[in-house]
Amino acid sequence: MSDGARWTRAEFAADPVTLAQRLIGAVLVRxxxxxxxxxGIIVETEAYLGVPDKAAHSYGGRRTARTEPMYGPPGTAYVYFTYGMHHCMNVVCGAQDEPVAVLLRALDPIEGLDTMRANRGRGRDRAAEMKMTDLCSGPAKLCQALAIDRSLSGSDLVDGAGLSVEHHPNTQGRRRLVNTPxxxxxxxxxxxxxxLRWRLEGSRHVSRN
DNA sequence: ATGACGATTTACT
DNA sequence: GTAAATCGTCATA
Known part of the structure; x- marks a missing residue:
């Protein structure tokens, strides 16, 4: 349970409040x-509680082509497009047919930094001068850095090839989380x-807000 | 078919 | 701090 091993279906099958906290410290791999x-190591998350949650895309049980992955098995990716230009990624959790999920809001990048910089660099190339703390410090930023878009929505984090979550090799306890709206x-x-938002205390890779 | 609106980011005053 | 960018999605008709 602690060294680069992939998360299992059972590990994703937790309620979103629990999973949002457990995912911090785990590694998102694209x-x-x-x-x-x-x-990158997940350092900021938000829980979306589904049917009763007015902030959730699945509020009131709304079920459309876009939100369909939220009704899938735990460990499914839900990626949506917003503001005409950004993608955001969620980890679907809970039980099958229960549309709850955790939004991934920031990562501490650890592998593929040059490619991430290239993916994030705008125009020709300010890529080289992109600061580490600007690479994945926001939900849309991390998707851009890891080349995550709608084509990955509905993919399986447990058995899929493109996206997965792994346990971090150094699973040292002593990590404090900050909880805010x-x-x-x-x-x-x-x-x-x-x-319903959590972040790793002291991380310089969290979003500003 | 149409219109309103984002689970955001970046640039600029 | 304020505003622009930019278009898929969803509700309404």
Whole structure:
């Protein structure tokens, strides 16, 4: 349970509040077509509680082509496109047919840094001067860095080839989490204020907010 | 068919 | 701090 091993189906089958905290410290791994691994330690997450959660895409049981992966088995990726230009990635959890998930908001990059910089660099190439702390410090930034888009929505993190979650080799305890309200969900009324976001205390790779 | 709106990021005043 | 960028998705008709 602690050295680069892939997470199992059973490990993803937790409620989103629990999983959001457990995922911090785990490693998100993206294997691109060339075979290269792009990876980072998860340092910031948000829990989306499904049917009763006004901030969730699955609020009220909404089920469309986009949100369909949220109704799949735990360990499914749910990737959506927003603001006409950004992608964000969730880890579907809970039980089959229960549309709950954890949004991945920031990573501490550890593998494939040059490729991540190239993926993130805009225009010709400010890639080289891209700061480490700007690579994956936001939900859309990490998707851009790891080349994650809608084509990966619905893919399986347990048995799939493109995306997976691994246990970090150094699974030292002593990590403190900071718990605050979620970001960018002001429309969700009372649900906007619930403390459903967690980040690794002291990490310089979290999003600013 | 149409219109309103983002689970954001970046650039600029 | 404010605003632009930019288009898929979803509800309404």
């Amino acid at each position: 294997t691109v077509a060339s075979g290269e691994r792009l990876a 979620r970001i960018g969900v002001g429309y969700a009324q009372e649900w906007a204020e619930m403390p």
